[in-house]
Amino acid sequence: MVELIDFSAALIAPQAIRDxxxxxxxxxxxxxxxxxxxxxxxxxxxxxxxxxxxxxQIVTNYQYGKGDTSDWKGGYDAGVYHATIALDNHFAAGGPGYRPLYAPVDSNPTLAEWNSQIGPFLIGWASVVGLEWTGMYANARCIDWALEDGVATWFWQHNWSGDPAINGDHPAAHIHQVRIDTDRVDGIGVDVNTTLQDDYGQWSKATAPPPSD
Known part of the structure; x- marks a missing residue:
């Protein structure tokens, strides 16, 4: 298990993260x-x-909107739009191919929202990056729905579920966000995550797939 941090307010000195x-x-x-x-x-x-x-290690994640402007609210077309930006920025930063890009489901949606907006959003996302590299940041309930619908392959679990009983490590999750807004590194607020699988999408694990027959 490795602990990873996510943050957005400011860049944190790499040495401070390691220390x-x-x-x-x-x-x-x-x-x-x-x-x-x-x-x-x-x-x-x-x-x-x-x-x-x-x-x-570096893992690629994406989130632009929030709340009423959440990226997934735009359905399929938003999935295509945001995945294109995510992939462009990933490559511009030196990210390798054949690694997942985690798409944001940063809420506790209803099944109706899943069916009408989030599922199509992930299908749009996968049309850009490939289903095998489509990751999702979501609660355990959404991970179950994604597995049922076959719309994502990698899972970063958060605990915004409204039900502590389902907030344990999901068996399909690769990463679990366990603390939000309680830790600081070099004066910057961070969220803390634990890895649950050996390959959780880190850039260093990138390998080209075998050639097709």
Whole structure:
């Protein structure tokens, strides 16, 4: 198990992350909203190079909107739009091919919202990055729905479910966000995540797939 941090307010010195005992970051590769001015969206190439030079892992994540402007509310077309930006920023930062990009389901949606908006959003996302590289940041209930519908392959679990009984490690999750807004590194607020599988989407695990027959 490795502990990773995610953060968006500002870039944190890679050495400070390592000194704090974390194994890497789940980085944001979305643009920063005009009303938020996040300093760590998207992660730039030179910063990612510094992380990797210290042996810190990087996982690609995306989130632009929030709440009423959540990315998934735009359905299929929004999935295509946001995945294209995510992939462009991933490659611009030195991210390798054949790695997942985690799409945001940063809420506790209803089944109706899942069926009408989120499922189509993930299908749109997969049309850009491929289903085999489509990741999802979501609660355990949504992970179950995604598995039932076959619309995502990688899962970063959060606990915004409204039901503590389902907030344990989901058996299909690769990463679990276990603390939000309670930790700081180098004065910057961070969320803390634990990895649940050996391959959780880190850049260092990238390998080209075997050639097709």
């Amino acid at each position: 704090a005992g974390y194994g890497g970051v789940i980085g944001y590769f979305s643009e920063s909203r005009a009303d938020a001015d996040f300093g760590a969206k998207p992660l730039p190439r030179d910063y990612c190079d510094r992380l990797r030079a210290l042996g810190l």
